[in-house]
Amino acid sequence: MTTGTARLVRSEPIEGGRVHHILLDAPKGNILSMAMCGELSAALRERQDDPGVKMVLLEGAGSHFSFGASVEEHEKDRVAAMLSAFHGLVRTVASHPVPIAALVKGQCLGGAFELVLACHLVFCTPRATMACPEVKLGVFPPVLAAVGPLRLGYATSERLLLSGGVLSAEEALRAGLATRLVEDADGVLAWYREHLAPLSAFAIRQATKVSRTAGGMLAALDGPLQAAEEQYLAELVPSHDGNEGIEAFLERRPPIWRDR
DSSP, rough: OOSOOSSSSSEEEGGGEEEEEEEOOOOTOBBBHHHHHHHHHHHHHHHTTTTTTEEEEEEETTTOOOOOOOOOSSSSSTHHHHHHHHHHHHHHHHOSSEEEEEEEEEETTTTHHHHHSSSEEEEOOOOOOOEOOOGGGGGHHHHHHHHHHHHHHHHHHHHHHOOEEEEEHHHHHHHOOOOOOOHHEEEEEHHHHHHHTTHHHHHHHHHHHHHHHHHHHHHHHHHHHHHHHHHHHIIIIISSHHHHHHHHHTTTTTOOOOOO
16 A cells, blocks of 8 residues: 555454455545555455455445546546556456455446456445446446446446446346345445355355356456457547547536547
């Protein structure tokens, strides 16, 4: 984690050390800047080799999970570094040796929704909403393109990618993405106590590993995500509209599309 400045991510052991609680602590937006991505990666490494840990609980401070990646870091001169850092974090989450349970409350947008898609378990508060609105900024979400079909089904994933539409908590539950609707972290921990606490931590690690390798998640975050990132950098970044949408958002004005 960073030193000398306020920490963006906080973590602590709970449930007798069996659960690693990680909090994105930069409300109200909990923006996934490169700095936060670095701190979150470090927090995940803190206890990944502790054989007694059975689950990670990931949540955002305040009323929202996260508004997503930094729009400023999508600008042409910074986007390559941002994508590399963010996709590295997503791969770290997806390959974590124990299940990561994301608690989604309020809004979960863009890169934050992509991060949640890489988590092993998802719990939503009843009024939570998720979306990847990148297409409205003239760009696209590479992680949703790569792993959305695995987590949501192809048709739902494609609809969200093409339209930037919203997925409600109830829709996430029906799609199989959400494990359960809960009011707060206590609801996630109640599920943990019922389903994971009685199990061998070693068996949980073995099941997590085989799920992510045999199920195709790690493969999707290899070649397909790399191809999506390369398309983003080679085709979107040099384009007019791929920059206009970002600039218009930052300047708080409607974009002027040229369809190229």
